[in-house]
Each structure stands twice: as C-alpha cells, then as structure tokens.
Amino acid sequence: MKLVNPKDKTKLDDLAGGSQAGTPARKQSPLVRMAKLFARFKWHLKLLIVFACLMIPLVVTSNYAMRIIIYIGLYIVLALGLNVVMGFTGLLNIGHAAFYAVGAYTTAILMVNYGMSFWLTIPVGMFFGVLLGIILGFPTLRVRDDYLAIVTLGFGQIVYITANNWMGLTRGPRGIPGIPAPRLGFSDFQIVLESYPAYYYLILLFVFITIYACVRIRDSRVGLAWMAIREDEDVAAVMGINLVYYKTMAFGFSAALGALAGSFFAVFQSFVSPNSFTILESVIIITIPILGGLGSIPGTIIGAIIMIGGPELFRAASEYRMVIMGAFMVAMMIVRPQGLFGKKLYQPTYKI
Amino acid sequence: MFWQQMVNALNLGAMYSLLAIGYTMVYGIIKLINFAHGEIFMCGAFFTWWFMTSFAVPFPIAALMGIMLSTVLGIGVERIAYRPLRNAPRFAVIISVLGMSIFLQNMARIIWGAESQTFEVDFDVAPIIIGNVVIPIKKAFILATSFVLMFFLGLYVKKTYIGKAMRATAADPEAAEMMGININAVIVLTFAIGSAMGAVAGILFAINYNSIDPFMGFNAGLKAFTAAVLGGIGNIYGAMIGGILLGLFEGIGAGYISSMYRDAFAFGVLILVLIFRPEGLLGEIGKSKRQDKTR
Numbered sequence: 001m002k003l004v005n006p007k008d009k010t011k012l013d014d015l016a017g018g019s020q021a022g023t024p025a026r027k028q029s030p031l032v033r034m035a036k037l038f039a040r041f042k043w044h045l046k047l048l049i050v051f052a053c054l055m056i057p058l059v060v061t062s063n064y065a066m067r068i069i070i071y072i073g074l075y076i077v078l079a080l081g082l083n084v085v086m087g088f089t090g091l092l093n094i095g096h097a098a099f100y101a102v103g104a105y106t107t108a109i110l111m112v113n114y115g116m117s118f119w120l121t122i123p124v125g126m127f128f129g130v131l132l133g134i135i136l137g138f139p140t141l142r143v144r145d146d147y148l149a150i151v152t153l154g155f156g157q158i159v160y161i162t163a164n165n166w167m168g169l170t171r172g173p174r175g176i177p178g179i180p181a182p183r184l185g186f187s188d189f190q191i192v193l194e195s196y197p198a199y200y201y202l203i204l205l206f207v208f209i210t211i212y213a214c215v216r217i218r219d220s221r222v223g224l225a226w227m228a229i230r231e232d233e234d235v236a237a238v239m240g241i242n243l244v245y246y247k248t249m250a251f252g253f254s255a256a257l258g259a260l261a262g263s264f265f266a267v268f269q270s271f272v273s274p275n276s277f278t279i280l281e282s283v284i285i286i287t288i289p290i291l292g293g294l295g296s297i298p299g300t301i302i303g304a305i306i307m308i309g310g311p312e313l314f315r316a317a318s319e320y321r322m323v324i325m326g327a328f329m330v331a332m333m334i335v336r337p338q339g340l341f342g343k344k345l346y347q348p349t350y351k352i
Numbered sequence: 353m354f355w356q357q358m359v360n361a362l363n364l365g366a367m368y369s370l371l372a373i374g375y376t377m378v379y380g381i382i383k384l385i386n387f388a389h390g391e392i393f394m395c396g397a398f399f400t401w402w403f404m405t406s407f408a409v410p411f412p413i414a415a416l417m418g419i420m421l422s423t424v425l426g427i428g429v430e431r432i433a434y435r436p437l438r439n440a441p442r443f444a445v446i447i448s449v450l451g452m453s454i455f456l457q458n459m460a461r462i463i464w465g466a467e468s469q470t471f472e473v474d475f476d477v478a479p480i481i482i483g484n485v486v487i488p489i490k491k492a493f494i495l496a497t498s499f500v501l502m503f504f505l506g507l508y509v510k511k512t513y514i515g516k517a518m519r520a521t522a523a524d525p526e527a528a529e530m531m532g533i534n535i536n537a538v539i540v541l542t543f544a545i546g547s548a549m550g551a552v553a554g555i556l557f558a559i560n561y562n563s564i565d566p567f568m569g570f571n572a573g574l575k576a577f578t579a580a581v582l583g584g585i586g587n588i589y590g591a592m593i594g595g596i597l598l599g600l601f602e603g604i605g606a607g608y609i610s611s612m613y614r615d616a617f618a619f620g621v622l623i624l625v626l627i628f629r630p631e632g633l634l635g636e637i638g639k640s641k642r643q644d645k646t647r
Contacts, residue, residue, distance in 0.1 A: 086443070139627045149385070150581050151626050154619035157574070161616040279570070283450055290447045322458040329451025330433055337440030 031340055053204055057197035066196040068312050070268065073203035074261055075304040077210045079288035080297065081257030084214065086286070087295030088223060089250040090230030092149040095136070095156025096285045099129045099255040101163055101277035103262020108176040108272045109169065118182035118267055125259040132159075133255025137248035156282050163274040175273025182267050199268055206264060210257055214297055217253065226250055230295075291332060292340050299341030355485045357607040358600075363491045363560065365599020366498035370553035371576035372583070372591035373505065374546030380522040380586035381542050384442065387449045388429045389550055390573020391456035394566060396422040396551025397558040398464055401471050411473050419551040425456075426547025427540055434539075453570075460566040468565035471558040494556045501552060502592050505545070509588055518542060522586060571615075578622045584632030593633060598622075 060066055082096045106125035110116040116124075136155055139148075163170045170176065181194040182202070193202060217223050225246045228236040237243050266272050284307060289295075292303025310328070314321045371393055378386040400418030403409040409417070433452040437445045473490070480487040509515035520528040521538045529535050557572060558564045575598065583594025598618055605617035625632070 092443075092446075139623065147581065147626055150577065151623055153574070154578065154622050158616045158619050161613060165612045165616075279574070283454075287447055287450065290443050294443060319462060320458075323455055323462065326451045326453070326455030326458065330448045330455065333440070333444045333448035333451070334436045337437055337444035339444075 050208075054201075057200050063196055066200060068309060070196065070200055070203050072304055072308045073200070073207050074265060074268070075285070075288060075308050076207050076301050077203070077257060077261040077264075078285050079292075079300045079304050080210050080214050081254045081261070082285055083289040083295065083297070083300050084217070084226075084257070085250050085254040087289055087300075088218060088226040088230065089247065091247065091250065093152045093251075093254070094149050094279075094282050094286060095152035095154075095159070096254070096258055097277045097279070097281040098136075098156040098159035099132060099258030100262040100265070100281070100285075101159055101274075102129050102132055102255075103259030104266040104272045104276070105163065105170060105176075105262075106259070107263040107266040108179050111179055111266075112176055118180075118263070122260060122263045125263045126256045129255040129259030129262075130252040133251040133253075134248050136255075137251035138244075153279070153282075156279060160274055160277055160279070163277065170274070173274060175271055175275075177271045179266050179270045179272070181270070203264055203268075206260060210260070211297060211301075213257075218297075222246065222249065227295075287329065290339055291329075294339060296339070296341040299339060302340055355483070357603050359485060359487055359491065361600045361603020361607075362596065363494055363599070364603060365596035366495050367553050367556050367560070367595075368572075368576050368579045368598050369502060369592045369595025370498050370549050370556070371572060372579040372595045373502070373588060374550040374553075375573075375577050376580040376583070376585050376588060376591040377518075377542050377546045379580070380588075381518065381525075381539055382434065384434070384445050384449070385577065386429075386543075386546070387446070387573070388433065388453045388456060389546065389576075390569030390571075391453050391460075392422050392426050392429070392547045392569075393550045393554040393557070393572055393576075394460060394564070394569030395425055395456065396554035397471065397564045397568070398460060398554075398566070399551075400555050401469060401558065401564055402464070405469075415555050418555060419548050422551035422554075423544050423548045426543045426550070429456075429547075430540060430543040435536075457566055457569065464566060466566060468563045471562055471564050473559050490559050494560060497552065497556060501549065505549070506588065506592075514538075514541065575615075575618060578618060581632055582622055582625055584634040587632070587634045590632055590634035597633075 056069060057066065060069065078096065078100060081099070082093060085091050085093045085096075103125040106128050107118065107121040110121045110124060111118060136152065139151055164172055166172070181192050184191045184193060191198075193199065225236070225241045228239065228241055229243065229246060233243065265276070269276075288303040288307050289300045290303075291307060292299030292301070307325075311321050311325055314324055371389070374389045374392070375386060378384070378389070396418050398418075399421045400411075400414045403414035403417050404411060407414075429449075429452055433448045434445065437448055475489045475493065477489040479489055480492055509518060517528070517533045517538055518541070520531065520533060521535055525535055528538075553572075553576075554569075557568070576595065579595040579598040580591045581594070582598055583590030583592070585591075598621075601621050602614050602618050606614035609617065
C-alpha cells in the first residue's frame with residue numbers, strides 16, 4: 001500500500017515563509033517571454049535563422065554595410081566571451097580588450113614574421129589568451145567586486161602599454177601592417193579569403209561556434225557551478241565548488257573566445273596597432289552584455305547589434321554620434337536597468 | 353637630482369590625492385565607482401580656461417567660477433545617472449555612469465574642439481631654491497593649495513556635524529536614515545564636495561602642464577581611482593596617502609627605471625597591493641565586502 005502524503009500536493013509557492021513569501025507573482029516582460037520562446041524554438045526555425053544569416057551577403061551589396069555587419073559579428077564573439085565571466089560567473093572584468101589584443105598580436109606576429117598559416121595561429125593565440133586569463137584569474141580569489149574591477153582595468157591597461165612600448169615585438173604605436181589574408185585549401189588548390197562575403201562567412205562560423213560552446217558550457221556542470229558562484233560565492237564554496245578552479249576556468253574560457261575574435265580582427269583589418277585595444281574598447285565590450293541582459297545569449301547578440309550597428313545610423317550626425325551613444329546608455333539603464341533580456345532581480349542591490 | 357625628482361613626484365601625487373578624494377567620498381557613501389569624475393576634473397579646467405580666454409576674467413575669479421560650475425555639473429550627474437538607479441543592479445549603474453562619462457567627454461569635444469589648448473597662468477614670482485633643488489612657483493602653489501584643501505576637508509569630515517552625518521551614512525545608510533539624517537542631502541553634498549575637489553585638481557593639473565584637452569580626464573581619473581584603491585577606498589586619509597604614494601611610485605619608476613612604462617609601473621604596484629592587501633593600505637577588511645548578495 002502506498003501512503004500519500006497530503007503535503008506532496010502543495011506547491012512550493014503555496015507555502016508561507018521563505019524570502020519571497022507574500023510577494024505577488026511578477027509578470028514577465030514581453031521581451032523576456034520572447035527570449036524564452038526563442039529558446040524553445042523547434043530546430044527547423046533555428047535552421048531558418050541560420051539560412052537567413054547565410055543569405056545576408058546576397059542581399060546586402062554595399063561594402064560599407066557589409067563591413068559593419070562583420071564588425072557586429074566580431075563584437076558578438078567578444079561580448080559572448082565576456083558574458084561567460086560577467087553573466088555566468090558574476091565577476092566584473094573591465095579588461096577584456098587585453099585578451100582581444102593578445103589574439104590579434106599573436107596572429108599578426110606569427111603570420112607576418114614567421115609565415116604561419118592563419119588557421120594554425122588561432123590555437124596558438126587562444127593558448128596565449130588562456131594563459132593570460134589564468135594569470136588574471138588567480139587574483140580573483142582574493143579580490144572581490146570593485147577591487148576586481150580595478151585589477152582587471154589595470155591589467156588591461158598594462159597589456160595596452162606593453163603593446164605600445166615593446167618595440168622589438170609589436171613595433172609600438174606604428175603597429176604591424178600587411179597581415180596576409182587567410183587561405184583555404186592545399187598547395188595548388190587555394191582560395192584566398194579576401195572579399196567581404198568571405199570574411200562574413202568566416203566570422204559567421206566563429207559566431208556559431210561561440211554560441212554553441214556557450215550554450216553547451218552553460219548547461220553543463222561547469223555552467224551550473226559558475227552560476228552557483230554568481231548567486232553566492234560563500235554558499236557555493238560550502239557546497240563543495242572549488243572556487244579557484246572554476247573562476248580560473250571562467251577567465252580562461254572567456255580569454256579563449258576573446259583571442260579568437262582578436263585573430264579574426266588581425267586578418268580582417270590586415271593591420272594591428274595598440275590603438276585598437278584601448279580602455280574604451282573594453283568599455284564598449286562591457287556595455288554589450290549589460291545592455292542585452294547579463295547571462296542571456298540572445299540578449300548579448302541583440303546588444304551587439306544595437307551597440308555596434310546603432311551608432312552607424314547616426315553616421316550623418318557623426319559629430320554627435322558618441323554623445324547620442326552616451327545619452328542612450330544612461331536613458332536605457334534608467335528605463336530598463338536589468339538589460340533588454342535580463343530577468344528581474346528580486347532584491348534591490350542597495351537601499352538608501 | 354633625487355630631491356628634484358621627489359618634488360615633481362610629490363607635486364603629481366598631491367594632484368592625484370585631490371582627485372582621489374572625490375572617488376573615495378562617493379564610493380564611501382553609495383559604494384559605486386564614479387566613472388564620470390574624470391570628466392568633472394576635465395570640465396573644471398575647461399570652464400576656467402573658457403572664462404579666462406573668452407571673457408578675459410582674471411584667473412582667481414575664473415577658477416572660482418569654474419569650480420562652481422563643475423560642482424553643479426557633479427550634482428547634475430548624481431541627479432541624472434545615479435538617483436533614478438538607486439535600487440537597480442550594480443552593473444546597470446556602472447553602465448549609466450560610463451554613458452554619462454562618454455556623453456560629457458564628447459560634449460566637451462564638440463564645444464571646445466578635440467585639439468589641446470594652452471592654459472597659461474603667470475604667477476610672476478621667482479622660483480624657490482633650496483640647496484640645488486629648484487621649485488617653480490607654480491609647483492609650490494599646487495602643493496600648498498592641495499595640502500591646505502586636504503587639511504580643511506579632513507577637519508570638516510572629522511569635526512563638524514555634517515561631516516559626522518556623512519560618516520554615519522557611509523557606515524550604514526539605513527541606520528543613518530533612522531537616526532533622522534537626510535540621506536539624499538548627504539549624497540548631494542558628497543557629490544558637490546567631491547566635484548569641487550576634482551575641479552580644483554583639474555585646474556592645478558592645467559597649471560602644471562600648461563595644456564588641456566577633452567580627453568585628459570580619463571587617464572587622470574584612472575590614476576586617481578588607483579590611488580583611492582591603494583589607500584583603501586572609502587577612507588579620505590587613505591585617498592590622500594594613496595595619491596601621494598602613487599605619485600612617488602610613478603616619479604621614481606619614471607625617473608630611474610623607464611619613463612615609457614610609468615603607467616604600467618603604477619598599475620603593477622596597484623595589482624600587487626590588491627593581491628596581498630585587498631582592502632588597501634588604510635582600509636578595513638569589513639568595508640571591502642558589500643552587504644548585498646545580488647551580483
């Protein structure tokens with residue numbers, strides 16, 4: 001005979017007590033519902049989106065528009081990488097451009113000085129990026145919150161200064177010009193990827209790899225551990241999560257994606273100089289996931305489209321472009337502080 | 353030679369200290385970095401320069417007007433970028449203030465032009481010479497102004513009733529509110545004092561280097577924030593000591609090791625300090641932890 005416990009039938013929400021007791025059920029915003037709907041899309045709808053992305057070069061003919069679309073893709077990779085550290089693990093990183101710079105310089109130096117193939121420089125760049133990420137990840141155990149922000153900021157600045165002053169390796173402010181275009185194929189049968197559509201398909205491939213990697217790692221045990229650390233570090237440690245291991249891993253993963261974007265940037269621009277990796281670059285990258293909603297992958301993609309594509313709309317008023325962007329950032333945060341696709345936070349961060 | 357380097361380093365350090373005070377006061381009360389502070393610093397110098405060149409106002413009056421305008425600007429930043437976001441997640445506030453900073457910087461660029469302007473103040477007094485160390489009168493003026501201001505600010509926070517209210521708010525805003533302190537007024541006052549100090553630092557910076565440009569706020573602000581963290585953020589004396597130490601590190605590093613890596617040197621010292629003493633030199637351990645749990 002099976003005993004039925006009447007308590008089993010009560011739902012968790014009916015129980016009085018707990019920190020959220022008595023609060024009325026919150027209505028989700030249409031944007032969040034849209035994002036959830038997107039996540040439950042059947043595979044053929046996703047395929048449709050992939051096809052739509054593949055079609056873009058056939059529809060868009062202007063080189064200028066193509067260039068901006070490629071930049072949007074580049075920033076999607078960068079922002080998704082940062083999202084791993086900020087959105088999943090909850091660590092502030094204002095130095096993401098450092099990883100970007102390492103990837104770009106590795107590719108540039110290996111291709112120009114040693115004649116290596118572009119495809120081989122990617123893993124090397126990612127290796128150096130991960131190495132740097134691990135070095136940066138170590139202090140994170142001792143340093144928290146805003147202190148972490150300033151450590152990462154200082155770190156990004158040190159990488160920039162080094163790139164600017166290490167004449168022997170990086171040629172300093174003069175930069176490294178003449179990075180060859182990537183080649184595909186064997187010795188006699190080679191395609192040189194140098195047209196805009198070719199670069200577009202290359203970055204599209206990187207974007208899909210990045211999205212796939214992010215989704216898979218988010219749903220794995222590692223992702224769960226990261227989110228536990230984000231919600232409460234001390235509780236996570238008590239539950240047996242190795243903080244050093246997982247935080248370092250988050251930084252390493254993020255750095256690898258940053259370096260990947262950097263490698264692409266080097267061949268796309270065919271020129272790298274320290275000016276591309278200033279602190280403003282880090283600030284722009286940081287804005288994207290926050291604008292889209294921290295931890296949300298579709299949000300980050302939409303955020304990149306807004307942040308990189310948006311200013312181009314005001315190209316005519318180029319003088320006021322940055323002013324409009326600044327005002328937009330302020331207004332956006334006042335209207336929707338959790339970002340476009342972010343979930344509403346229950347607790348106010350601080351009360352005054 | 354060594355003492356000459358020391359004078360320069362101390363001079364730089366005093367300016368960093370003044371600027372760092374603005375960061376540390378705001379951080380102490382609302383626990384957020386004010387990224388727009390560097391822009392207030394820049395605007396202080398630009399307003400003064402603007403009054404001096406466009407309206408031919410003598411330097412002391414122009415400086416006072418510049419400081420006043422920057423103070424109003426600082427209060428405006430609080431009103432627009434901070435107050436509507438009191439209960440928002442922390443990252444949101446950081447973005448809104450970064451947006452404010454980009455806005456102000458580019459506004460200044462549009463109004464006053466992107467190229468650097470000369471900022472000339474003639475003191476017309478012979479330099480002070482001690483032994484073989486030459487102290488130009490402008491450096492003496494910078495040192496004196498900063499130390500006097502810091503001394504009076506220290507007294508103000510320590511001795512007056514309003515200073516006490518500020519310290520109470522920094523320690524525990526909720527409890528302070530229960531004791532009848534008008535928190536909003538304290539926050540506005542903090543922003544006002546911080547901005548005024550920042551504007552003074554900007555003017556002194558302009559006097560020292562004789563040139564101003566709309567992008568000068570970012571790097572100086574970064575250094576000053578570093579100084580505030582070095583001394584223990586939230587602690588006014590920490591900011592003063594941190595600024596002077598940072599100036600000395602930079603001066604010695606640039607003078608004896610390599611002038612190209614002077615910024616890297618400052619940040620390297622900062623990272624080492626944070627790893628081995630995360631709360632800064634004068635900070636207390638409890639203060640570095642935030643009370644909230646969301647992000």
